[in-house]
Amino acid sequence: MPPDPAYSSLLPLLSEEDKPRQTSRLQSPHRRGPRTKFTVLAALWSVYNGFYKLSLVGAETPAQMNGWLGYIGAILVTSVLSFSALLWLAFWQPASLRRSILIGLPLNVALWGLYDSGNRLEQHGAFNLLIFFIMAVPFNMVLFIWYNWCRLAVYGKNGSKTRFASQILVVGSITIFTLYFKIGQHHDLVNRGFFGARIDGMIAGDHETCQWKPNTAWMALLPFRQNFFVGPLTCPKDTSFSARFDNDKLIIENCEAAETPVKSYVDDSLLQVLEGPGYSLLPTTREWGLPLKNDNLDDITSNYQLNVLDYVHNHTFAYAGPSPVPPEIDTVLARCGDSEPKLVYRIPVRDPKSDFVAPPANGLNVITLFIDSLSRPMFHQRLPKTIEALELAAHSSTNANSASNSTLIDFYRYHTVGMSTFLPSPILLANPNKTSPDTFPNTRALWAGLEDDGSEGTAMWEQFRSAGYATGHVDSNCEDWDGYYNTAHVRNRTSPSVLPVIDHEFVAAFCLPPYLPPSKLLTGNFQGPQSIVPRCISDEHQSTHVLQWSEAFVKHYSGATPNSPAEKRPFYLNAGFMDSHEGSGEMVRALDERLARFIHPDTSPIDYKNTVLMVLSDHGALMGLNYVFFENGKVERANPFAAMVMPDKWLAGGGEGTGKNGRLEKMDAARQKLITAFDIYETTRGFAGIGKTLLKNEAKKTRGYDLAREDPGYRNCSEAGIPDADCKCI
Numbered sequence: 001m002p003p004d005p006a007y008s009s010l011l012p013l014l015s016e017e018d019k020p021r022q023t024s025r026l027q028s029p030h031r032r033g034p035r036t037k038f039t040v041l042a043a044l045w046s047v048y049n050g051f052y053k054l055s056l057v058g059a060e061t062p063a064q065m066n067g068w069l070g071y072i073g074a075i076l077v078t079s080v081l082s083f084s085a086l087l088w089l090a091f092w093q094p095a096s097l098r099r100s101i102l103i104g105l106p107l108n109v110a111l112w113g114l115y116d117s118g119n120r121l122e123q124h125g126a127f128n129l130l131i132f133f134i135m136a137v138p139f140n141m142v143l144f145i146w147y148n149w150c151r152l153a154v155y156g157k158n159g160s161k162t163r164f165a166s167q168i169l170v171v172g173s174i175t176i177f178t179l180y181f182k183i184g185q186h187h188d189l190v191n192r193g194f195f196g197a198r199i200d201g202m203i204a205g206d207h208e209t210c211q212w213k214p215n216t217a218w219m220a221l222l223p224f225r226q227n228f229f230v231g232p233l234t235c236p237k238d239t240s241f242s243a244r245f246d247n248d249k250l251i252i253e254n255c256e257a258a259e260t261p262v263k264s265y266v267d268d269s270l271l272q273v274l275e276g277p278g279y280s281l282l283p284t285t286r287e288w289g290l291p292l293k294n295d296n297l298d299d300i301t302s303n304y305q306l307n308v309l310d311y312v313h314n315h316t317f318a319y320a321g322p323s324p325v326p327p328e329i330d331t332v333l334a335r336c337g338d339s340e341p342k343l344v345y346r347i348p349v350r351d352p353k354s355d356f357v358a359p360p361a362n363g364l365n366v367i368t369l370f371i372d373s374l375s376r377p378m379f380h381q382r383l384p385k386t387i388e389a390l391e392l393a394a395h396s397s398t399n400a401n402s403a404s405n406s407t408l409i410d411f412y413r414y415h416t417v418g419m420s421t422f423l424p425s426p427i428l429l430a431n432p433n434k435t436s437p438d439t440f441p442n443t444r445a446l447w448a449g450l451e452d453d454g455s456e457g458t459a460m461w462e463q464f465r466s467a468g469y470a471t472g473h474v475d476s477n478c479e480d481w482d483g484y485y486n487t488a489h490v491r492n493r494t495s496p497s498v499l500p501v502i503d504h505e506f507v508a509a510f511c512l513p514p515y516l517p518p519s520k521l522l523t524g525n526f527q528g529p530q531s532i533v534p535r536c537i538s539d540e541h542q543s544t545h546v547l548q549w550s551e552a553f554v555k556h557y558s559g560a561t562p563n564s565p566a567e568k569r570p571f572y573l574n575a576g577f578m579d580s581h582e583g584s585g586e587m588v589r590a591l592d593e594r595l596a597r598f599i600h601p602d603t604s605p606i607d608y609k610n611t612v613l614m615v616l617s618d619h620g621a622l623m624g625l626n627y628v629f630f631e632n633g634k635v636e637r638a639n640p641f642a643a644m645v646m647p648d649k650w651l652a653g654g655g656e657g658t659g660k661n662g663r664l665e666k667m668d669a670a671r672q673k674l675i676t677a678f679d680i681y682e683t684t685r686g687f688a689g690i691g692k693t694l695l696k697n698e699a700k701k702t703r704g705y706d707l708a709r710e711d712p713g714y715r716n717c718s719e720a721g722i723p724d725a726d727c728k729c730i
Contacts, residue, residue, distance in 0.1 A: 041089065041101070048082035051075045052112060052132070058122040065121050066419055066622075073628040076128065080135045087140065119524030126524045127623070130532075130583065134226060134625060179221055186217045189380050194387065194643070195396040199412045199672070210413055210674045210716060210729035212639060215632040219585070219625055220381065226584040226624070227532040233590040235536035238342075241277070243334030245346045249322040250332055252277045257337025262316050265309045265513045274318040274335070281315040282331040283308060285480075286505040289498045293480035300520050305478050308511040309518065331509050343509055343538040345549055347556040349563050350470070350503045359468035363570035364650060364687050365611040366464070367554070369595070370446075374580040374588060375620030375636035376414070382580075382588045385596035390615070393601045393608055394645045397668040404601065406608040407651055409667050410643035413674045415729055416619045417441050417722055442618035442640075445677035447481070447574075449704065460684065462501040464572035467690040470565075472504040472553045475576035476542040477529045478511035506549045510542065529578040530623075532587060543577050543591045547598045550575045554605040570610075570688070583623040609647055612687050616642040618677065638728035642680060654709070663708040670707040674715050674729060676722065678704030 055076045059065035083105070090101035109129075116125025153164035190212065191199045219226070241255040255277040262271045262278065285293065285308070292307045312333065317323075325332060331345040371379075380387065394408035418441045444450035448457035459481070461471040475481065510516065510529070515537045517527050525532050535542045550573060555561050557571040580588040597603045599613070606613060617640035620633075627633030646667070654662035670679075682704035703721050705712040712720075717727035 037093075041086065041093075044082045044086040044089070048079050048086060049108070051079040051082065052128070055079065055128050056116050056123075056125055058124070060121065065124075069628050072128075073131075073625075076131055077135065080132060080139065083136060084140055084143070088143070118521060120520065127583065130525045131625060131628070134584075137229075182221050183216055186220050186377070190377050192380060193410050193412060193671070194391055194408055197396065210415075212413075213631065213635050213728050213730055215630070215635045217377065217626070217632045217636075218630055219632075225586045225589075227586045230533045233534050233587065235534050235539060235541050237539050238339050240339050241334075241336040241342070243279075243332075243342050243344045245325070245332075245344060246322070248325060248327065250279055250319070250325050250334065250344065251322055252279070252319050252334050252336065255319075255336035257339075260335045260337055262313075262335070264313065266306070266518050271313060272316070274316075277319040277337075278335040279317060279319050279323065280312045280333040280335065280341070281325070281329050282333060282508045283311040283315075284328050284330065284505075285508050286500040286502050287497050289495045290493050292496050295479065301518060302478060302511070302520065304480055305511040305516060305518065308478070308508045309513075311508075312512075330504070331506065333512070340538065343545060345506065345509070345545075345552070347472075347504060347549075347552050347561075347563070349565060359569045360689055362610075363467075363469070363689070364647065365554075365557075365570050365572075365607075366469075366614070366684065366687050367550075367573045367575070367606065367611060368614045368616070368684070369575050369577070369598075371577045371579065371588070371591070371615070371617050371641070372443075372581045373619060373621050373623075374617040374641050376410075376412070376639050376641045377636055378580070378585060378588070378620065379617075379641040382585075383592045383595065385592045386599060386615075389596040389600040389604075390643065390645065393599055393604070393606075393613070397664060397671075404608065405648050406645045407648055407664065407667075408643060408645050409671055410641075411671050411675055413672065413729060414616075414640055414642040414680075415674055415676055415717070415720065415722055416638045416640060416726060417445055417676045417678065417720075418726065419619075419622075442677055445704075446616075446618055446681055449678060449681045451703075459501070460681070461572060461574055463685065463690055464688060465502060467688050468569065469688065470504075470557050470569045470571040471502050471573075472506070472550075472571065473502055473574045473576075474506040474546050474549050474553075475574075476510045476535075476546050476578050477576065478507065478516050480507075481576075504553060506546075509537065509545065512537065515542065525583065530582045532582050532584045534590065535578075535587070541590050541594070543579050544594050546575055546577060547594050551598060551605045558605065558607060560605070572688070580617070580621065581623075583621075583625075585621055585624055585626065608645060609649070611647070612650075613645040614643070614680075614684070616640065616680065635728045638726060642675075644683075651708075666708055666711060670712065673712055674717070674720050675707065675712060676704065676720050678721070679707055679712060680704070682706045682710075683708060 052075075055072050057068065057072065059068060086101065087105060090098050090105075093101065109132075112125065113129055116123050116128070118124055119126050149167075150164065153159050153167060154161055193199070241252065241257075243250065243252045245251070257277060258275075260274040260276065260278045262274060262280075263269065264271055288307075293304050295302045295304045316335075319334075327348055330348050331343065333341045334344055335341045390408055392404070394404050394406040397407050397409060441451060444457075447460045450457045461473055465471045473481065514527070515535060516529065517523055522528075524530065527533075529535065529542070537545060540548075552561075553571070553573055556564050557569065558564070559568055577591060579591040599606075599615075601608065619640050620636035620638065621627055622637055624633070627637060644667075646663075648664075651664040651667065652662045683706050686706040686708055717724065717729060722729075
């Protein structure tokens with residue numbers, strides 16, 4: 001059969017008006033009458049637009065939005081299918097109509113982007129459009145490849161239906177085998193722990209353990225990154241100048257700029273022009289009161305961010321040589337011409353305050369690396385270098401012959417106790433007569449042991465500080481966690497300054513544009529701490545700054561720097577990462593190498609002989625295709641990652657309530673039991689021996705267990721305080 005001239009080129013060139021019309025089956029739409037043809041095209045256009053409009057339905061609460069995700073996903077699929085059908089039918093239309101459709105479709109999509117580009121519950125068009133493209137582009141690429149393969153194999157030179165059938169058989173067999181292999185890999189991953197350990201189905205003594213609901217991670221079968229279109233997950237480097245601290249002075253080097261313009265971060269207006277380089281001081285926010293840190297989640301701007309930017313604008317100076325920096329300032333923004341400013345930070349010496357108690361004898365240092373929105377399976381999929389570093393830093397509970405002095409325990413059945421990390425505003429918490437239905441307890445439980453009732457409590461870092469610890473908090477999100485969790489201890493709710501309840505706080509740097517736009521309407525998929533593109537600040541990924549500051553903090557309080565305090569104290573560090581809190585599930589890859597370097601015993605600042613390292617999350621992903629469409633996403637949301645590296649010497653001890661092997665026996669048993677953030681909270685306090693002491697001053701005990709001293713037993717969801725609607729462990 002000779003090649004059909006209508007198929008002699010790729011799809012965009014089909015059905016040119018000067019070519020003879022063909023009547024093959026592939027061109028059957030062209031045989032319809034004009035009225036039927038326009039009716040079909042109009043119907044598809046209406047379905048595509050109508051269903052996309054329905055997908056933009058807003059919600060008032062995260063819980064309400066979560067209940068609508070399946071509905072929104074289904075109507076988005078319908079919209080994508082209608083869009084795709086319209087796109088393909090266009091190629092069989094006369095040239096003028098074809099051009100109108102192919103020009104009209106992109107314009108139509110652009111108009112939807114202008115109509116709703118929001119990133120909020122009420123308006124979430126930016127997320128809808130991203131999901132629309134993530135579905136529509138690969139789907140139509142597959143159709144394009146399939147169509148042209150069919151055309152060439154059947155109608156091309158030497159083509160035949162028999163040969164095409166044999167090709168389909170071979171490719172189909174390879175595809176099915178590959179998918180089967182990858183599904184098997186994921187099922188193995190779900191049941192995997194460190195050092196090749198497995199989740200038990202039954203514990204000795206016939207105790208039924210909670211089992212995760214069976215599911216398949218269909219999105220894990222994709223042969224490419226979901227955010228492949230953003231390119232490499234790296235940050236561009238600017239080597240035009242450098243800056244550093246030297247004995248409490250700022251040094252800017254290699255800057256050849258004659259002048260440095262300083263523009264407003266809010267409206268981009270020119271504020272001043274400095275002669276030569278310059279620098280800006282960032283505020284010490286640990287002393288800020290509620291009026292400066294409070295952020296109404298319904299406002300389109302962040303009050304906290306605006307106050308940081310206002311401080312930076314008013315504390316910008318020309319650089320005329322090594323410049324003394326006030327001792328209370330820990331972060332400076334070095335400027336040189338039109339180059340991107342560079343962050344320079346240090347750990348200032350903090351004198352012990354009068355409210356400090358004597359530090360506990362031989363108290364353990366505690367480091368918490370909190371990776372928001374990361375499930376246990378996703379941790380094992382995305383962070384292979386970190387896994388290797390953890391297994392080198394410690395040994396398993398059954399292999400004490402390792403060269404390390406620590407044991408690594410991971411918790412297979414760590415389950416969420418609510419939907420997400422959404423919190424009420426501090427103003428709402430300050431009102432004792434009002435609670436919020438939107439207060440979800442996962443992170444509140446981790447840091448303050450708070451129930452899902454809008455109650456107030458004492459943040460973990462303040463508890464450790466009251467016990468004599470030096471404390472530090474760093475987070476790549478411009479939010480006041482101390483205000484959210486610690487409002488009961490704000491001495492004066494109307495004062496712009498308060499007595500600090502933490503020694504070091506590194507947050508203000510993550511309030512700076514362009515990393516965080518000055519409007520919440522501009523944050524989302526392509527800007528801000530939840531974007532699917534590299535989140536760069538001052539030449540580095542934002543998580544690099546978190547880890548570099550954390551390393552400086554650890555070295556400072558380990559006596560490894562010239563400015564280390566003479567009186568050595570145990571320390572508590574809470575470092576927060578937003579790398580996994582986005583819709584593609586891919587950005588956490590950018591954290592792997594940096595995190596592994598911080599943990600690996602050859603490059604880590606951590607002394608594992610007297611330090612507990614906790615790597616954990618509060619829940620799995622709540623965004624993206626996997627959560628919207630598949631049961632696997634719902635299960636992973638409920639199964640966050642949690643692991644602890646603990647000194648062998650401490651684990652061997654114990655006392656009343658522990659077994660013959662001390663705390664190790666309790667901790668090792670807990671890895672197979674259903675636990676929650678409340679148990680992590682109590683266990684963390686137990687590392688400093690502060691749990692029982694502080695409980696005397698609390699109105700009620702939380703529902704958690706200190707896993708090193710207490711046995712939670714073989715609980716089900718109800719017994720662990722997990723709502724039935726959230727339970728994914730049966």
